[in-house]
Amino acid sequence: xxxxxxxxxxxxxxxxxxxxxxxxxxxxxxxxxxxxxxxxxxxxxxxxxxxxxxxxxxxxxxxxxxxxxxxxxxxxxxxxxxxxxxxxxxxxxxxxxxxxxxxxxxxxxxxxxxxxxxxxxxxxxxxxxxxxxxxxxxxxxxxxxxxxxxxxxxxxxxxxxxxxxxxxxxxxxxxxxxxxxxxxxxxxxxxxxxxxxxxxxxxxxxxxxxxxxxxxxxxxxxxxxxxxxxxxxxxxxxxxxxxxxxxxxxxxxxxxxxxxxxxxxxxxxxxxxxxxxxxxxxxxxxxxxxxxxxxxxxxxxxxxxxxxxxxxxxxxxxxxxxxxxxxxxxxxxxxxxxxxxxxxxxxxxxxxxxxxxxxxxxxxxxxxxxxxxxxxxxxxxxxxxxxxxxxxxxxxxxxxxxxxxxxxxxxxxxxxxxxxxxxxxxxxxxxxxxxxxxxxxxxxxxxxxxxxxxxxxxxxxxxxxxxxxxxxxxxxxxxxxxxxxxxxxxxxxxxxxxxxxxxxxxxxxxxxxxxxxxxxxxxxxxxxxxxxxx
Amino acid sequence: xxxxxxxxxxxxxxxxxxxxxxxxxxxxxxxxxxxxxxxxxxxxxxxxxxxxxxxxxxxxxxxxxxxxxxxxxxxxxxxxxxxxxxxxxxxxxxxxxxxxxxxxxxxxxxxxxxxxxxxxxxxxxxxxxxxxxxxx
Numbered sequence: 001x002x003x004x005x006x007x008x009x010x011x012x013x014x015x016x017x018x019x020x021x022x023x024x025x026x027x028x029x030x031x032x033x034x035x036x037x038x039x040x041x042x043x044x045x046x047x048x049x050x051x052x053x054x055x056x057x058x059x060x061x062x063x064x065x066x067x068x069x070x071x072x073x074x075x076x077x078x079x080x081x082x083x084x085x086x087x088x089x090x091x092x093x094x095x096x097x098x099x100x101x102x103x104x105x106x107x108x109x110x111x112x113x114x115x116x117x118x119x120x121x122x123x124x125x126x127x128x129x130x131x132x133x134x135x136x137x138x139x140x141x142x143x144x145x146x147x148x149x150x151x152x153x154x155x156x157x158x159x160x161x162x163x164x165x166x167x168x169x170x171x172x173x174x175x176x177x178x179x180x181x182x183x184x185x186x187x188x189x190x191x192x193x194x195x196x197x198x199x200x201x202x203x204x205x206x207x208x209x210x211x212x213x214x215x216x217x218x219x220x221x222x223x224x225x226x227x228x229x230x231x232x233x234x235x236x237x238x239x240x241x242x243x244x245x246x247x248x249x250x251x252x253x254x255x256x257x258x259x260x261x262x263x264x265x266x267x268x269x270x271x272x273x274x275x276x277x278x279x280x281x282x283x284x285x286x287x288x289x290x291x292x293x294x295x296x297x298x299x300x301x302x303x304x305x306x307x308x309x310x311x312x313x314x315x316x317x318x319x320x321x322x323x324x325x326x327x328x329x330x331x332x333x334x335x336x337x338x339x340x341x342x343x344x345x346x347x348x349x350x351x352x353x354x355x356x357x358x359x360x361x362x363x364x365x366x367x368x369x370x371x372x373x374x375x376x377x378x379x380x381x382x383x384x385x386x387x388x389x390x391x392x393x394x395x396x397x398x399x400x401x402x403x404x405x406x407x408x409x410x411x412x413x414x415x416x417x418x419x420x421x422x423x424x425x426x427x428x429x430x431x432x433x434x435x436x437x438x439x440x441x442x443x444x445x446x447x448x449x450x451x452x453x454x455x456x457x458x459x460x461x462x463x464x465x466x467x468x469x470x471x472x473x474x475x476x477x478x479x480x481x482x483x484x485x486x487x488x489x490x491x492x493x494x495x496x497x498x499x500x501x502x503x504x505x506x507x508x509x510x511x512x513x514x515x516x517x518x519x520x521x522x523x524x525x526x527x528x529x530x531x532x533x534x
Numbered sequence: 535x536x537x538x539x540x541x542x543x544x545x546x547x548x549x550x551x552x553x554x555x556x557x558x559x560x561x562x563x564x565x566x567x568x569x570x571x572x573x574x575x576x577x578x579x580x581x582x583x584x585x586x587x588x589x590x591x592x593x594x595x596x597x598x599x600x601x602x603x604x605x606x607x608x609x610x611x612x613x614x615x616x617x618x619x620x621x622x623x624x625x626x627x628x629x630x631x632x633x634x635x636x637x638x639x640x641x642x643x644x645x646x647x648x649x650x651x652x653x654x655x656x657x658x659x660x661x662x663x664x665x666x667x668x669x670x
Contacts, residue, residue, distance in 0.1 A: 090545070090568065090569055090592045090593070091568065091569065091571075091572060160547065163547065164547040164548050164551060167546055167547060167548035167549075168548045168551075171548060175641075301620070303619040303620065303640070304618060304619050304620060304639035304640050304641075305619060305640060305641055307639075308639065308641065
């Protein structure tokens with residue numbers, strides 16, 4: 001809809017077509033009456049009209065019209081009728097659309113011969129052509145003048161309506177794109193687990209929807225986390241610092257929440273002609289900045305339509321990043337809490353030191369081998385860390401007793417799954433891991449404790465932890481015996497698969513590479529001896 | 535009191551169209567201009583109660599229009615609302631013109647603009663009454 005200056009607008013095609021049908025010539029003239037394009041007429045007549053004498057007739061007329069607000073039909077030479085219509089753009093006269101018709105008496109005009117000589121045309125042929133077109137009468141000419149003028153008014157107003165609709169359509173498309181972008185991003189904001197892909201999608205939206213060639217979401221990490229950029233624009237640290245400095249310098253308010261826009265002098269830069277930057281704020285903190293440049297489309301200047309979109313985006317991003325941080329904090333606190341619980345147990349019983357971590361690791365690996373989902377693997381891992389937490393409630397004298405346990409002492413030990421369950425059961429986020437804690441001492445043949453569950457009735461999580469727990473117990477020193485060799489332990493696992501242990505979980509375990517497990521054992525042993533030295 | 539007359543000036547017909555419809559529905563009389571020059575001519579001829587004008591227009595920008603209106607006593611008192619697609623330019627240029635009462639960034643909500651028109655018109659009639667009372 002926007003027209004570049006200097007662009008020639010053609011004559012309305014409807015006007016041209018109807019003139020031809022009425023036996024008239026149509027001609028587009030500039031404000032001085034000079035031809036903008038060849039007249040629409042049979043070849044010979046077009047050449048004749050373009051001859052110097054005929055062109056002078058029109059330039060003379062145009063100089064009269066230029067002083068007049070309203071112009072009308074005239075008969076500059078006997079038998080030739082000119083119907084002029086002002087062409088305007090933004091209320092300025094930019095030229096004329098002219099229809100030309102002839103009465104038969106044109107054939108007697110004195111101008112006919114000189115105009116043919118000047119244009120090297122054969123008088124006879126021109127006269128013959130003209131005779132075909134010279135059908136007007138004076139009355140008919142008057143009616144034609146009014147009819148043509150109404151017609152052109154209708155055509156012009158129709159064109160204006162079309163342009164308005166085009167404007168509406170463009171605006172509507174842009175509005176729709178923006179709404180859909182914000183809706184997409186609003187929906188994507190729940191992807192807390194994968195912030196990087198969300199941030200990348202914001203970068204893509206800035207390029208695709210807002211039509212910027214280059215966009216970057218720069219996030220300043222917390223603490224030791226560095227700066228991360230998402231999007232198709234990658235600036236190195238020096239360039240980025242230069243941009244951030246300029247934002248501060250040019251617009252001290254930028255970091256307070258307004259959009260900074262500045263020119264890019266180097267026309268070769270992909271960011272030219274303007275760079276726009278908007279801070280991302282959330283929870284009272286600046287998390288980073290949105291940078292975009294290289295605006296595409298007809299208007300390369302950054303408009304308030306876009307700055308408003310940047311504001312919305314930055315608001316969404318701020319809330320999103322704030323939520324991501326809260327989510328991460330919560331996760332860290334959650335893991336910190338469960339680790340401190342298992343740490344409390346380690347402090348009590350040196351023989352089980354590192355046991356919880358190793359069982360957690362092995363259980364997660366068995367779960368992975370069995371093809372369980374990431375969420376399930378994580379739950380099993382957490383359950384592994386906490387499986388023995390109930391031993392906190394078992395007297396130290398029993399836990400660390402070197403010799404054979406009495407029946408009462410053994411009963412005390414057997415209470416630890418229930419104690420662990422009771423300790424954890426009121427923590428809502430641990431609800432999913434409780435089955436592993438309560439049932440990891442059940443046996444596949446139903447002879448385990450605390451409930452004597454059998455086979456598939458034992459929660460799968462507990463069956464997996466049972467395998468890992470059995471293996472690690474046999475592989476470590478205990479108060480009551482020394483550790484067994486790897487071959488003996490693996491043989492024992494095979495032997496009790498299907499009786500004590502779930503055969504599928506045991507089979508999956510036997511396929512594991514135990515290198516990482518051995519590394520954990522060494523590292524725990526090293527911590528142990530350091531602890532003893534201290 | 536007669537229905538207030540609002541002059542809307544914007545070179546983008548779809549914007550004037552939407553605005554004119556909304557302002558008319560809100561109970562005002564509306565005239566429109568498609569450039570700053572036409573807006574000035576219409577303002578001088580019809581003396582509207584308020585002018586809502588775009589910033590970037592051919593021949594005469596919204597800022598130039600506001601300045602030119604300031605030059606004639608009977609036109610200087612017409613409150614002007616500037617609409618802009620380049621917010622940062624407006625804030626710098628319009629500060630010295632006392633007839634520019636408000637600058638709004640595009641895209642704007644027609645509803646919001648109408649609220650502002652009402653507020654400014656109320657202020658104006660309120661102000662005149664106030665002045666009358668003081669004089670009495």
